[in-house]
């Protein structure tokens with residue numbers, strides 16, 4: 001399998017294929033994650049949400065996928081950082097007068113946007129994921145269920161009522177939107193999928209996706225902060 | 230028209246360079262290179278070293294005239310080489326900043342001249358078809374699909390000028406290499422070696438120290454021959470296919 005390793009980690013085109021495929025996997029995950037989180041809006045004091053988080057942390061298939069997900073985040077981040085460093089070296093000296101002629105504005109800032117997203121992810125994992133895994137969450141009982149469930153709903157509501165955190169969350173989602181605005185269509189180009197038959201489709205779905213998904217996430221803390229007080 | 234020029238001067242590859250300011254009187258019918266000729270005559274008369282810059286055909290087909298004018302390879306006009314840029318696009322009293330192409334794989338040799346032999350080595354790695362020459366064949370002996378012929382022709386318009394590399398924030402040579410891969414690979418004569426050609430040319434491109442493609446699109450915007458990003462996608466496809474299917 002040396003040929004595959006050489007392609008994915010040494011060839012310029014292969015390394016972008018890794019960015020593309022890992023990016024697409026992460027984008028699919030974001031859809032599932034958003035749909036799950038929408039259960040926060042159900043007016044049942046978090047029952048549906050807590051049953052869902054229990055399922056997500058106990059189902060063996062989901063657990064396997066989540067380990068693949070962690071690996072993918074690391075792969076995308078590490079490969080992205082290496083590409084950015086090598087790209088800077090490949091440019092060498094920069095121009096005294098710079099121009100901004102290009103096709104995709106955010107393309108040049110993918111690494112900066114990505115690093116902010118990574119910092120957000122670390123804080124996010126610490127706040128919610130680590131609490132779920134190791135934290136001392138209160139337990140709740142629901143009628144008709146045999147055992148008690150961890151109440152992740154309570155800490156989520158709590159942080160979403162903290163203004164600095166809400167602002168940080170919203171800004172992070174805007175940054176994510178910019179990353180995806182370029183990333184979505186770029187991922188197809190990296191795989192060689194560029195044809196005038198379907199380019200408009202990629203473009204429009206990309207625009208919709210990069211607006212709707214981050215918007216879906218950022219509406220939650222705003223809803224909790226302003227409406228559900 | 231009177232112009233103020235800020236030009237990058239550098240004695241040799243390893244010397245430290247710096248900008249020097251000159252005053253020149255040009256007329257609006259001159260090409261940009263003719264304006265530099267006027268400056269150089271002036272410098273020679275003053276017994277100073279003339280500004281070294283690459284040029285050859287002066288009709289937009291050789292790709293020699295590399296320089297970055299006010300931050301843009303070949304200057305402000307779309308689909309125009311420096312030799313085809315005319316002074317009427319500038320105004321009396323303008324200050325014009327002229328720099329060499331910048332990329333690690335294109336080291337400055339002197340003033341505005343950079344070493345673009347990396348492109349030659351990419352071509353040597355696969356930018357050809359292996360057939361025995363001899364009697365010229367009948368032009369219609371090999372049928373060519375019309376769509377492929379015109380796409381191939383569009384890619385063949387690449388003059389190897391390097392503006393794509395100069396414009397790219399990553400110093401990537403993907404547009405140039407993709408133009409060559411497409412130009413040959415779309416024609417029946419070039420199809421035979423398509424797979425090995427892609428692999429060899431990309432490998433050479435990587436070894437020369439060019440950057441990766443972030444799909445910024447600056448190359449396409451600055452290319453004097455308007456080579457399309459579609460070619461890069463075609464090369465990506467071909468490379469993925471080559472890796473998955475070759476023996």
Ligand code: HEM
Pocket residue numbers: 016017019020021022023024026027030076077078080081083084110111113114115117118179180182183184186187188190191441442443444
């Ligand atoms: C949920 C999180 C993320 C998603 C959905 C995502 C998605 C994507 C997608 C689809 C691309 C386009 C790939 C291509 O051009 O082929 C991309 C590119 C990129 N991503 Fe991410 N990304 C995420 C997080 C991150 C993080 C945490 C970093 C950290 C450094 C990062 C760094 C980059 C870089 C540097 C590129 C551009 C690579 C290049 O074109 O040279 N991303 N991302």
Ligand code: SF4
Pocket residue numbers: 292386387388389390391392393394404405408448451452453454455456
């Ligand atoms: S692709 Fe365009 S910019 Fe690049 S070398 Fe060819 S003609 Fe010049």
Ligand code: FES
Pocket residue numbers: 283284285286287288289290291292293294310311312313
């Ligand atoms: S000198 Fe030949 S293209 Fe400009």
